[in-house]
Amino acid sequence: MFKILKNLKPFSTMIFFILLFIFGQAMAELALPTLMSDVVNNGMMQGDTGYILTYGGYMLLVALGSSLCSIIGAFFSAKVALGVGKNLRDMVFTRVENYSLHEFDKLGTASLITRTTNDIVQIQTVLVMMLRFMIYAPVMCIGGIVMAVSRDKGLTVILLVVIPVLLAFMGAVSLAVMPLFKSMQKKLDRLNMVLRENLTGIRVIRAFNKLNHEHNRFKDANGDLTNTAIKANQTMAVIQPVMMLLLNVTSIAITWFGGWRIAQNNMQIGDMMAFIQYAMQIMFSFVMVAVMFVMIPRAQASAERVNEVLEMEPEILDPEERRPSGGKTGFVAFENVSFYYPGAEQPALSNITFEAGPGEVTAIIGGTGSGKSTLINMIPRFYDASQGAVFVDSINVKDFSQEELRNKIGFVPQSAVLFSGSITENLSYGKMNATEEEICHAAEIAQASDFIADMPDGFDTIIAQGGTNVSGGQKQRLSIARALVRKPEIYIFDDSFSALDFKTDAKLRAALKNETGNAAVIIVAQRVSTVMDADQILVLDDGELVGMGTHKELLQSCQVYREIVSSQLSEEEMNTYE
Numbered sequence: 001m002f003k004i005l006k007n008l009k010p011f012s013t014m015i016f017f018i019l020l021f022i023f024g025q026a027m028a029e030l031a032l033p034t035l036m037s038d039v040v041n042n043g044m045m046q047g048d049t050g051y052i053l054t055y056g057g058y059m060l061l062v063a064l065g066s067s068l069c070s071i072i073g074a075f076f077s078a079k080v081a082l083g084v085g086k087n088l089r090d091m092v093f094t095r096v097e098n099y100s101l102h103e104f105d106k107l108g109t110a111s112l113i114t115r116t117t118n119d120i121v122q123i124q125t126v127l128v129m130m131l132r133f134m135i136y137a138p139v140m141c142i143g144g145i146v147m148a149v150s151r152d153k154g155l156t157v158i159l160l161v162v163i164p165v166l167l168a169f170m171g172a173v174s175l176a177v178m179p180l181f182k183s184m185q186k187k188l189d190r191l192n193m194v195l196r197e198n199l200t201g202i203r204v205i206r207a208f209n210k211l212n213h214e215h216n217r218f219k220d221a222n223g224d225l226t227n228t229a230i231k232a233n234q235t236m237a238v239i240q241p242v243m244m245l246l247l248n249v250t251s252i253a254i255t256w257f258g259g260w261r262i263a264q265n266n267m268q269i270g271d272m273m274a275f276i277q278y279a280m281q282i283m284f285s286f287v288m289v290a291v292m293f294v295m296i297p298r299a300q301a302s303a304e305r306v307n308e309v310l311e312m313e314p315e316i317l318d319p320e321e322r323r324p325s326g327g328k329t330g331f332v333a334f335e336n337v338s339f340y341y342p343g344a345e346q347p348a349l350s351n352i353t354f355e356a357g358p359g360e361v362t363a364i365i366g367g368t369g370s371g372k373s374t375l376i377n378m379i380p381r382f383y384d385a386s387q388g389a390v391f392v393d394s395i396n397v398k399d400f401s402q403e404e405l406r407n408k409i410g411f412v413p414q415s416a417v418l419f420s421g422s423i424t425e426n427l428s429y430g431k432m433n434a435t436e437e438e439i440c441h442a443a444e445i446a447q448a449s450d451f452i453a454d455m456p457d458g459f460d461t462i463i464a465q466g467g468t469n470v471s472g473g474q475k476q477r478l479s480i481a482r483a484l485v486r487k488p489e490i491y492i493f494d495d496s497f498s499a500l501d502f503k504t505d506a507k508l509r510a511a512l513k514n515e516t517g518n519a520a521v522i523i524v525a526q527r528v529s530t531v532m533d534a535d536q537i538l539v540l541d542d543g544e545l546v547g548m549g550t551h552k553e554l555l556q557s558c559q560v561y562r563e564i565v566s567s568q569l570s571e572e573e574m575n576t577y578e
């Protein structure tokens with residue numbers, strides 16, 4: 001929490017004024033009972049209407065001043081807390097943007113969303129409270145005691161009994177409720193995760209008739225959170241009645257002993273009435289402090305979760321200084337690269353060495369889970385090699401800034417991701433100043449022009465959130481066109497032709513050949529027909545490079561490749577291609 005409080009620094013002037021106004025409010029509230037006691041003692045008891053009117057007027061003015069201070073204080077505290085919340089959200093977002101995939105894996109997307117939204121709201125709520133109570137509660141408590149003693153020393157004995165009881169009670173409530181509030185945030189994370197999985201996977205859920213199963217999963221997570229929240233609120237709900245009871249008992253005790261002292265002419269009625277009000281103010285100030293002690297741990301749990309995001313160092317960082325470029329373009333090389341996913345015992349890639357040059361097509365083939373996606377994810381530094389090194393244009397990828405490295409690459413991921421917006425906006429995503437001609441040309445190469453022309457608004461057609469209004473194959477082609485618009489030095493296609501029919505796949509690759517010119521092209525594919533014409537084919541099996549060469553060479557030399565080919569092509573086709 002203290003680390004989070006550092007973010008209050010930019011608001012220090014505003015905070016100074018908040019404290020000033022709240023101090024004003026507290027002082028005004030402390031003055032009211034004394035004024036009232038004067039009205040009773042000197043006005044009512046003496047039958048002096050003029051005195052009552054004058055001091056009644058003063059009371060009205062003081063009450064107005066107190067309300068004004070309270071409103072201004074509340075307004076600025078809300079402003080400061082919301083400002084801190086906004087800054088925190090900005091900081092978390094910027095941090096998360098720099099995360100490598102490792103950090104995303106560690107924290108989980110659902111938790112990151114809860115941390116950016118709900119956790120920061122918790123911090124905001126407590127900040128508003130802290131700003132208001134921080135000065136108000138101690139002033140009211142100390143001021144109340146001083147004023148109460150000044151009215152009547154004898155009655156203070158009652159406070160000496162009540163306050164320890166109050167403190168013990170609030171302490172017990174805090175202890176009971178703290179762990180509940182802490183676990184609520186974790187349960188909220190889980191609820192968000194289930195909700196997210198349900199919303200993104202709704203088609204699969206329906207296809208497998210798992211609505212009931214998912215409903216139960218959601219109900220469990222929702223019920224779990226609700227039960228904890230109910231328990232916490234039930235405990236908190238005890239505070240009010242017990243407080244009221246204590247306040248009433250205190251009032252009765254004061255009236256009882258006060259009445260007795262008045263009867264003996266040791267005290268005036270007005271003083272007793274003022275004493276009751278001061279006792280209330282003192283007790284309320286203790287309640288405020290106690291509520292803060294209950295709320296702070298909740299915000300503390302949230303603050304820790306936000307700090308975890310802010311303090312997690314991205315594993316992939318830009319180098320401090322960059323080596324000058326050698327002027328080469330379109331080269332990719334792996335030197336003895338091995339890679340372990342965090343916590344995995346087996347490497348996802350072991351000892352991979354190959355080179356891809358400009359104007360060449362390098363294809364990567366292998367069974368599912370053989371490490372193809374992992375391999376190409378290392379080129380744009382989505383992951384860094386555990387051993388060995390990856391080079392682009394003969395420079396270690398770690399010596400580039402991530403921006404510079406990724407500018408060289410046109411990456412088409414395995415599952416095409418489109419953003420809500422027009423087709424033109426989607427295609428120019430990697431090159432904001434792309435001309436209409438460049439966009440049309442890229443669409444042409446990606447075999448997307450025809451279906452775009454058939455759409456109601458052509459290139460201005462709006463892609464729905466998640467790209468749900470285009471087919472899988474259309475999405476892939478748009479995602480390919482988006483990479484083509486950039487005219488990068490290195491093209492990476494991660495199984496990007498899988499949703500295309502054979503004819504479109506062949507046409508697209510033929511058109512691509514003229515387009516890619518001097519760029520290096522790396523294609524991951526499952527289909528032999530897609531990789532057959534490549535200049536070199538890498539065969540991966542269980543993270544190992546078990547063959548490298550042209551289709552013809554591999555048919556001779558690589559058993560795994562032969563098996564893949566024979567599982568996909570007929571004997572006759574194999575002979576033809578040989």
Ligand SMILES: Nc1ncnc2c1ncn2[C@@H]1O[C@H](COP(=O)(O)OP(=O)(O)OP(=O)(O)O)[C@@H](O)[C@H]1O
Pocket residue numbers: 105341342344348366367368369370371372373374375414
């Ligand atoms: N984020 C991850 N964390 C841990 N292990 C992972 C992660 N991603 C992949 N793996 C593991 O690494 C291995 C290689 O996965 P990879 O995705 O590279 O295979 P692939 O050849 O691209 O498979 P496919 O053709 O099915 O896409 C697999 O065993 C997989 O379980």
